[in-house]
Every structure is written in structure tokens, then in C-alpha cells.
Amino acid sequence: ADAASGPLAGIAVGVKDIFDTHDLPTAYGSPIYAGYRPLADAAVVAMARNAGAAIAGKTVTTEFAYFHPGKTRNPHDPRHTPGGSSSGSAAAVAAGMIPAAIGTQTGGSVIRPASFCGVAGYKPSFRLVPATGMKTFSWSLDTTGFFAASVADVAVFAAGLTGRPLEAERLEARKLRLGLYRTR
Template identity: 55%
Template sequence: MDDKPLDLAARAVARIERHEARVRAFTSYDPARIRLQAEEAPDGPLRGLSVGVKDIIETRDYPTTHGSPIYAANHPSSDAACVALLRQAGALCVGKTVTTEFAFFRPGATVNPYDVARTPGGSSSGSAAAVAAGMIDLGLASQTAASLTRPASYCGIVGFKPSYGRYALAGVKSLAPSFDTLGTLAADVETVARADAVLKGPVPAATTLAARPPARIGVCRTPWWSHAEPGTRAAMEVAAECFRAHAHVEDVDLSDYALAADMHVTIMSYEAAQSLAWEYAARKERLSPQITQLIETGRAIAYDTYRDALRQAATLRERIAGVFDGFDVLLAPAAPGEAPLRETGTGNPIFSRLWTLLRLPTVTLPGPTGENGLPVGVQLLARLDADEDLLDWSAWAEKILPQRPRPAICGVA
């Protein structure tokens, strides 16, 4: 690459400062630190790629607040494993992006770049909004329920939640260890594939992305289809019709998975109460009503109830493997519809609870815009550990889904 370090830094800073006052995607960034990092960055496979780091992920050069006043002065002495790997590959980790409190439901200051009255989703709100506004190339995100998929859908970008356990979680604040999964957000599949080649191992692997169609696609509207709004219903139909011209497409009935959402809530609540035991015991007065209710719900769950939910989840994971004997990919809704108004919260996670419980890899792709002209996504899912295949199929799907004009970002084209 011919770009000089200071040129890379200057471009990264300019991209952030063009929209940050409106979008409010960052908790912290520092042009001087960005310049220093650019000068020190090795000439690796991600050289010059600008990355926003979700603020539950530790960084040595910025505070890590977890979206909570409890950690306002928290300055880690080292980087999380994922940040270290990206830096070693030449990426510029340009700052910390806004998260909801402990990656749950209490929203931060970030707005949706397509309509500032709307939520960018939660909990990876800052990373998603920053990517959508063109402020960064890659956003580090995480998912415990729908914290990556929903923001990707609402912000009209690509979201990759890999198979559970694919990326190291050292240095990432835990909420529910049975589900916590690190992932990425970007404007296209190629960028998340490049990051995947770095994040999936201790040393970078070759990027092998090759856009190709799957042979068999299952359309899964899920047991919660009644929650789908017109924009999501239309997006699913458009995507299925596009795919039908290139692959065998048929409906998949997963109505017998209807209890999965309740299982997910039970396990997540119980484990969140464990993970946040110190915060609840020592700093309860600084917790929001949303996170306090989650913890108290978890504290009221009996151990046997929790263990039973874990056993049922394991049974469903065995069963879904049989579904993928008949399909390469499942097409499913990513969110109920367009981004809701900010005052109503960060949106309903219902369309991802099942897939997070099953630990499957998923790629969220932009679909057609909804009735208000706002982004609506769909998600593609593959069997556990078929991540490379899923990225290949998603790169193909990205090309054949309808291209639509990108709206102006916060009134600035």
C-alpha cells in the first residue's frame, strides 16, 4: 500500500468528524492517538482499515465504560484479544463506540443515521451507526440476543455473527456466557470476511471469499412471524424471489421451536445475574431499571430450571443439525421491521433469540427499504461452524439482492 501513515490517520479522523456531532456513535476517540497508531501500525492484511470498538471491549488507549456510569473511569492496561489481533494485522482502532448498558437494553446517545428520531438498535448501536454513516470501515460488535443483527438491519449494513466460540472473548465484558458472541459490522461482506480471516485464529489466515450460490435455501419465517411488520414481510418475499431464480427454494417450518425464545430468556437472565453479581451487590443504585430487572429476574430462577433450559437448548441444537441436512442456508427475518422511534427503546430481539440459542452463524444483509424509506434487513444462516461457506453464499446473495439508493446520512449526502 502506498498510503503514508499520516494520510491514513487524516482520512480516518475526517470521516469520523464529518458526522459524529449528529450521529454520536463514539464514547471516545482522539486524533492524536489515531495518528500515533497509524505510524506504529505494521504492514499487515488490514493495514489502514478503520475500526470502531464496542465499549464493552477493553482497549489500552481508551476507557472501557460498558455503557455504565459505574465504569466511567475504567482504564484497562491492555487490549482485548480481538483488538490486539486487529492491530497486529495493521488495522486502526480509532475509538470506542457507544453500547447500551452492559450490552442490554438501556440505550445510549447514538441515533440512526437514516433518521435521527429512530434507534440504531442495540446493543451494538455505535458500531452500526458509525459504519452506516461511513465513519469507519469495520465495527466490532457482540450478540447475546440480537445485539448485532438488529442494528445491522436498522442501519442498512452487513452484520456477521459467527458461530459461537469462533472469536476469542478475552477482554470482553460478559453478560451471558452461553450466548455471548463477538462479531463484526461493515458496509459489505468482503470487509467482514477480511476481518474474519484475522479474528478466527492467533495468526491471520488467507482470505478465501468466493461468491457462489447455495444449492438449497430454506425460507424460515420462524414461529414469531406475527411480529413481522410490512417492511420485513416484503423484504423476505423479495429475497426469496431473487434467490428462486438461482437455487432451489422452499419453506421451512420450525413451529416446534416456539419455546426457544423463552429458553433463551431464562438462560440469559440467570447468567446475567451471575455475571453482574458485583455490580448488583456493590453499585445497585447506579444500575438502570432495565438491567436491575434482568438481574432480579435471573436471581429468582431456580438452578434446576436453568439447567433444564440448558438441556432443552442442547436438544434443539442437535435437532437443527438435521434441518441443515436438507438445506445449505436458511433465510429468516432480521428484525420486526424498520427501526422504531428512539423513545420506544432499541427494538424487539424476537427474530434472533432462536438463532443465538442455537449458536449458528448468521449474516445480516440489507433488503429493500420499508414503508418509511428506512432500511430493512434479512438474515442468512448456516449450520454450526460453516462460517466460510456462509460468507461465500452471502457474498453471492449481496450481489443479487436489489440495489437501492442510499438515503442521505443525517441530511448530508
């Protein structure tokens, strides 16, 4: 698809600073990489650009998506944590700075920040999105994930980026069964 008319045309997207970008510094959250300029975009960044997204900037990550927390604060209450290593992506969406963001998850760094910041987070199946150009902490566990204000928005973003439709099956509430397990 032509980027100007692609499925994500004009959508501003934040990119976790663990992904290479050819036109923005990539520090991986670490002072030892301050000012580093990769020669090429990470695969997911290239996919976003090819789908028409406008890369608005980098979002804060913990150092190497693992060590030392970043400066990100929870936009709902600065006294509360914004979550894990993708907290900059979740907080930027929650604060209304960008409609969508890209992050990563090794153990919970998409689902926790999404929950803590009150946005939708989606951690797709392993390697649905290539990890090339991502500074991985654990090659066999790290997965690219997405953030948006709602489940519908994150589904549209993920589908536009990957070219794979994400359609939810409608369920009637009266057909659902709820169970409660008591341990005491």
C-alpha cells in the same frame, strides 16, 4: 504478521465499549465505570492491532450491553432506533465514520443493528474469536461480531482478523429454489 503490513494495515476500526482497551477508557456503557482504564486489550482488540488495524475509538453500547439504551441514533433517520447494544458500531459504519467495527451479540445485537442501519453484520460461530477482555452479559451466549459496509468488506475484515478465509460459494440463480409457506 507485522502490524504495519498485516492484512488489516491502516484500516480504521471502531470497538464497542464492552471490550477492554489499554489506551482508551472502557466504561461498558455504564457511568459506574466512567474513566476506567484497563491494563490490557481484549483479545479481539489485540488481534485487530496485530493484523494492522488502527483502533479509531470506542462505539456506544447500551449499559453492560443489556440495560438502558445508549445515545446512538440511526444515521438514516434519527427518529428510528439503530438496533440493539451494538448499535454504536453499526451506526458508525453506516454514517461513514469508519469502514469496520467490532460488536457483540447475545441475542441479536449484531444482526439487528446491521439491518436497522443498512450495513453488513457478521456473527461468527461461538468463540471463533476469544471473549477474553469482553464484559460478558452471558458467558455461554455472548459472541464477538463485525460490521462493515458490505458483505464482501465484512468477510475481508473477519478473515484478516481471524486468519481464516471466508470464501463464498457462487450459486447460479436459476438453480435456487424458492418456497412460499402460507399460514392462511
